[in-house]
Amino acid sequence: MISDNNPLCCCEYFDLHKERNHILACCCNCQDFDEGFDSFVSGRPISRHNQAGFMATLYDRLRIPWKGGARRISMEACISIVLVPIFLLIASISPGWTIISASTMILFLTYVKCRISKSNPRMKFFFAWMNTSFVVVYLIFEFVVIPFLQILWEENIALSVLIAIAYFCFWKTKTRRSPDGLTKNCVYCMTQVPSDSRHYSWLDCCVGQHNAKQYTIGLCVTIAALLYGCNLTLTTVCHPFEWFAIILLPDDCTEAYDLFELSLSFVSGLYTLGIATYLSILLIHRITLIMFYTLFSQSQHNRKTQDNFIA
């Protein structure tokens, strides 16, 4: 019933039934919810039809204000945007809560990896989670750590340059080119990719021979940026010392939970370190893959030239 041609305001959108709707009305008028609640109260089982309808409405109403009409955002992005800050805020209460929060997060991510990713391969949960984490950690760095007035302008610029290089590398990695040679179908990307590719859900991208270089460089730079940011944060929060007059390292973090800003920065520093560790494991895996690949392809190359020679 798209009858009126008036442009949408930033909070309006056309919903599932092609009707004009408003973000503020997100909690109103959900027929499936009403029916489901009716059944629940009267002790009858909630029908499948209502469940599916409710989920569809929920997905449809997850929107953010946007120029020319509200935009839908994915469920996984929504979950990440809510959960990452909550985990960090809970962790910043005390050292005990940090441990509880960190272990809960690890368990949660493992659970998601084991259950949901398998059942719904198109869900880009880890990509959304990683992106949100990067953004949140960077925002904490710029708006909580920097105002402590302990980081030099040059250091902030250097970090930004590293981030820009990493972003550029991953952008190059993700640029799709029509694959030549043997291809296979990637269930996650839903396209044809070179047959030697491997899917990385944190980057939501397949990496094969064609983009391995960009990916590896990007990974190295990202790890460098994370470690540098982590070092800047932790040396600001903690008591630092000059390690052989080369680099500042933190050595005493006993006052890290004295102030909310300090503990939030400290926890975000630890989280950055965690992500860096995870990516380092990926990098090591990558390097071993490359080493095996070069060995393997060398022997194959030798055999091929032999074959050619015989032919």
Next chain:
Amino acid sequence: MNEILRLQTFMQISKYIVFVLALLYIYCPLRHAKRYNYIRIDKILNEIEDIEVMKISNNLANVTDNDLEKCPYEHLVKKNKDIPISEVFRTQQFEKPNLGGEYIQKHCLPYQKSAIIVPYRNRKRHLHTFLNYMHFFLQQQNISYRIFIVEQNDDYSFNRAKLLNVGALEALNENYSCLIFSDVDLLPLNTGNIYTCSRLPRHMCSAIDIFRFNLPYEGLFGGVISIRSDQFKLVNGMSNEYIGWGGEDDDFYRRLKHHNITPYRFSPQVSKYTMLTHNKEKPR
């Protein structure tokens, strides 16, 4: 149609403006630690052994023994070296000072007599560390000094400036030519940081470890500072009005600036300090 086009261009331009503003805010120099002007290592000696400093100092200092050679400071500055932080907490060997925390250099004639004035209340552990380390540190520097601990013995808000004024008056009565105001939790980490006065008032702790050895802002003039007695008298001391934490140092900086004796700093190499941690003992 024209209207929509105009709206779109407007949105585009405003997007860029927001982006540029965000960049300007993020990289605003005011949000960062400062690079600052300082006296280079090879120029430090000129500032300490300045004729003016010596003239005033010698008038004020009660020097009786004129047979002694003038104390050398060159090697201290030129061959400065960092002190590992573990030294701060070690029990040090030093010559027992006279009653009242006074130490008189016997081997040579120092240019000045330094009064180290420390405002204090309820930080026993810090005071113990401070005295143990400072006597050891200062006795290697060819200076005569006395450490004045000025304790606020009541339950009112801490008034650092007033305590410093009291200490300074006491030191002026005893003809000390150089006043060094020091917090009890700041300890120098370089042998080249000489505890005497220079031509101009000096901010001595520009590289504190908990600030990542950086300077938070240019006008910072707290922690450890040195000022000649005549200059202190010229600006009429510090303001007694600042009750509680902070503010008095910024006021003092403005007073000095007003009298055209804007403080300066020596090279960060010799201005390294460590700040003792505050857990366990909190000031009331």
